[in-house]
Amino acid sequence: xxxxxxxxxxxxxxxxxxxxxxxxxxxxxxxxxxxxxxxxxxxxxxxxxxxxxxxxxxxxxxxxxxxxxxxxxxxxxxxxxxxxxxxxxxxxxxxxxxxxxxxxxxxxxxxxxxxxxxxxxxxxxxxxxxxxxxxxxxxxxxxxxxxxxxxxxxxxxxxxxxxxxxxxxxxxxxxxxxxxxxxxxxxxxxxxxxxxxxxxxxxxxxxxxxxxxxxxxxxxxxxxxxxxxxxxxxxxxxxxxxxxxxxxxxxxxxxxxxxxxxxxxxxxxxxxxxxxxxxxxxxxxxxxxxxxxxxxxxxxxxxxxxxxxxxxxxxxxxxxxxxxxxxxxxxxxxxxxxxxxxxxxxxxxxxxxxxxxxxxxxxxxxxxxxxxxxxxxxxxxxxxxxxxxxxxxxxxxxxxxxxxxxxxxxxxxxxxxxxxxxxxxxxxxxxxxxxxxxxxxxxxxxxxxxxxxxxxxxxxxxxxxxxxxxxxxxxxxxxxxxxxxxxxxxxxxxxxxxxxxxxxxxxxxxxxxxxxxxxxxxxxxxxxxxxxxxxxxxxxxxxxxxxxxxxxxxxxxxxxxxxxxxxxxxxxxxxxxxxxxxxxxxxxxxxxxxxxxxxxxxxxxxxxxxxxxxxxxxxxxxxxxxxxxxxxxxxxxxxxxxxxxxxxxxxxxxxxxxxxx
Ligand code: ATP
Ligand code: MG
Numbered sequence: 264x265x266x267x268x269x270x271x272x273x274x275x276x277x278x279x280x281x282x283x284x285x286x287x288x289x290x291x292x293x294x295x296x297x298x299x300x301x302x303x304x305x306x307x308x309x310x311x312x313x314x315x316x317x318x319x320x321x322x323x324x325x326x327x328x329x330x331x332x333x334x335x336x337x338x339x340x341x342x343x344x345x346x347x348x349x350x351x352x353x354x355x356x357x358x359x360x361x362x363x364x365x366x367x368x369x370x371x372x373x374x375x376x377x378x379x380x381x382x383x384x385x386x387x388x389x390x391x392x393x394x395x396x397x398x399x400x401x402x403x404x405x406x407x408x409x410x411x412x413x414x415x416x417x418x419x420x421x422x423x424x425x426x427x428x429x430x431x432x433x434x435x436x437x438x439x440x441x442x443x444x445x446x447x448x449x450x451x452x453x454x455x456x457x458x459x460x461x462x463x464x465x466x467x468x469x470x471x472x473x474x475x476x477x478x479x480x481x482x483x484x485x486x487x488x489x490x491x492x493x494x495x496x497x498x499x500x501x502x503x504x505x506x507x508x509x510x511x512x513x514x515x516x517x518x519x520x521x522x523x524x525x526x527x528x529x530x531x532x533x534x535x536x537x538x539x540x541x542x543x544x545x546x547x548x549x550x551x552x553x554x555x556x557x558x559x560x561x562x563x564x565x566x567x568x569x570x571x572x573x574x575x576x577x578x579x580x581x582x583x584x585x586x587x588x589x590x591x592x593x594x595x596x597x598x599x600x601x602x603x604x605x606x607x608x609x610x611x612x613x614x615x616x617x618x619x620x621x622x623x624x625x626x627x628x629x630x631x632x633x634x635x636x637x638x639x640x641x642x643x644x645x646x647x648x649x650x651x652x653x654x655x656x657x658x659x660x661x662x663x664x665x666x667x668x669x670x671x672x673x674x675x676x677x678x679x680x681x682x683x684x685x686x687x688x689x690x691x692x693x694x695x696x697x698x699x700x701x702x703x704x705x706x707x708x709x710x711x712x713x714x715x716x717x718x719x720x721x722x723x724x725x726x727x728x729x730x731x732x733x734x735x736x737x738x739x740x741x742x743x744x745x746x747x748x749x750x751x752x753x754x755x756x757x758x759x760x761x762x763x764x765x766x767x768x769x770x771x772x773x774x775x776x777x778x779x780x781x782x783x784x785x786x787x788x789x790x791x792x793x794x795x796x797x798x799x800x801x802x803x804x805x806x807x808x809x810x811x812x813x814x815x816x817x818x819x820x821x822x823x824x825x826x827x828x829x830x831x832x833x834x835x836x837x838x839x840x841x842x843x844x845x846x847x848x849x850x851x852x853x854x855x856x857x858x859x860x861x862x863x864x865x866x867x868x869x870x871x872x873x874x875x876x877x878x879x880x881x882x883x884x885x886x887x888x889x890x891x892x893x894x895x896x897x898x899x900x901x902x903x904x905x906x907x908x909x910x911x912x913x914x915x916x917x918x919x920x921x922x923x924x
Contacts, residue, residue: 300713303334313714320729327730328754332568337372338363339537348752356541357565357754364535365544365567366442369606370402381611384634385431388478388617396431404431406533407526408439415502417470419444419536422546424468426459426490428452428477429592429614432506434602436472444536446543451593452477453881456492458905463497465558466546471500474508480621487513540564547595549701551906552884553802561704565754567607569705573728574604577695578638578667579712587613587636594882595701596671600640619645624652628660640669644883646679651840654686667712668694673884674797676819680721698724698797700783704755707731708795723796735789832869834894836877847873872919878912889913893920
């Protein structure tokens with residue numbers, strides 16, 4: 264069966280192979296020592312380069328993960344079994360027998376070697392007001408908070424909900440939970456009181472940690488008020504710890520505890536709890552792009568190991584670098600690549616409180632210059648937005664510190680990729696398009712800038728990470744499109760709760776579900792070189808005149824500001840670049856010619872609608888399912904909108920669609 268699966272998906276992608284290919288480093292042809300890139304590799308006999316290392320990691324999975332886990336993590340007691348997984352039964356266990364504490368791995372061991380190294384730079388909303396916190400200070404904050412949580416009755420196994428903007432106390436709260444053995448449930452601090460209440464109830468939290476107010480894009484947001492509304496419908500909540508982000512006082516009740524005041528009464532030493540590898544580290548929800556958000560669980564050792572390893576190798580992070588991931592800590596990207604990965608590696612991580620356009624569209628790059636950021640990790644939605652404002656906003660600032668540029672969250676179209684590479688990175692920084700999900704905990708497919716021989720094709724996610732075995736599976740025999748499926752045997756894969764819902768994928772040409780595979784919901788091509796290109800969500804792939812089309816492919820052609828949805832045919836939503844004035848008829852004609860030339864006549868859009876903006880999740884992803892419902896005239900069935908960012912965007916799309924009809 265495996266053979267036929269693989270045979271069915273050996274795809275050729277001639278168009279992408281004709282594209283320009285970028286070298287990750289300009290060292291091609293020079294010999295290099297794999298052990299200088301990955302010290303663990305010394306133990307892997309016969310491995311001399313990154314490709315060999317990848318093969319070893321999948322063929323000798325136990326030896327690979329066992330060695331890196333022993334090398335990279337500090338264990339209180341060693342594990343006896345590397346992995347014990349049977350995905351068809353929903354069983355995923357890593358490093359059984361091992362005990363460790365995640366906060367010790369992220370803090371104490373670095374305090375022993377470099378206490379004054381900056382652990383985090385809090386890039387506050389107003390440019391130039393950043394705050395630097397050393398490893399010693401972050402450990403102190405964490406311990407005081409851990410002691411306060413214990414005093415307030417939080418015990419090992421409890422789940423604490425954190426509703427805070429990116430700030431040091433939010434990070435310390437996550438680490439304090441890890442220190443005392445509680446799980447955390449971080450909720451993005453832009454969610455409504457109903458969405459927050461849902462998540463508090465699901466986690467059965469008795470403790471919520473929040474701030475009086477948030478500050479973002481020059482605006483003050485009353486976060487405590489949202490918590491007050493939410494907890495009215497959460498009978499489990501007994502206390503709300505309130506930190507002060509602004510100087511404004513907010514109404515406090517008997518349930519509320521002033522965080523800073525109370526934690527200052529606590530000791531700076533807090534004994535870390537020895538946690539089992541498979542104890543829960545946190546609960547987190549997906550973005551809600553395709554439906555109701557799913558609450559997922561990640562555990563201690565495997566998750567920490569995987570985020571540390573991917574942070575080091577996908578971004579080519581080295582000691583002393585400043586790592587700037589501009590996601591919010593409320594998403595998995597923030598958990599893995601602001602908090603756990605960088606801190607486990609003793610890195611300096613940036614915590615970004617603002618927006619890409621505050622106070623102007625040069626914000627990111629001004630910050631890169633001021634903080635000396637070496638790796639910048641952002642989302643295509645922001646790149647596309649900034650591209651519209653023109654190159655000057657980037658070129659005004661010195662970006663010579665940059666070494667790697669990362670992208671995550673959605674497919675990055677070629678125009679945005681090229682701009683990121685050419686303008687932001689001055690054509691010298693590898694762009695790593697990283698494909699992964701909340702479910703996978705860490706990056707699964709990405710280029711390998713740490714490999715001096717690796718190349719990058721614009722718009723392609725390129726290689727599976729060490730230990731990852733992607734499988735592409737045809738949904739229909741006629742085409743070469745694939746579903747990314749992978750065996751879930753890598754340490755950061757989601758645990759418990761939903762694992763069983765994901766292992767039942769039944770392709771159209773098979774009678775029974777393929778047990779043991781994880782259905783990601785995304786489609787991908789694989790070139791004959793073995794490079795992967797994500798083509799978008801499978802829900803968004805349609806069959807036009809017998810040809811299967813993915814959104815990413817079409818959007819790539821019709822230029823970055825345009826998004827496409829499908830009813831029975833192709834429906835294009837257009838967001839014009841700033842200051843562009845064009846007659847809709849002329850635009851429609853031009854778009855049809857472009858698509859016809861670059862893909863084929865059958866792919867030409869049937870309808871074109873110009874809109875001011877598109878409905879997006881609060882993490883910036885386009886909610887295509889909402890657009891699809893509008894096009895299908897099912898506006899009564901828009902589905903779960905709890906993660907929708909701007910409700911007006913939907914109303915405008917509906918009004919425009921009615922006019923078109
Ligand atoms: P939900 O699962 O609730 O519908 P979501 O899938 O958007 O929401 P996340 O886990 O935050 O929730 O996002 C993972 C998804 O984001 C992937 O499945 C994929 O569709 C998309 N994605 C992430 N990175 C990339 C990338 N580099 N290229 C293309 N798509 C990506
Ligand atoms: Mg998803």
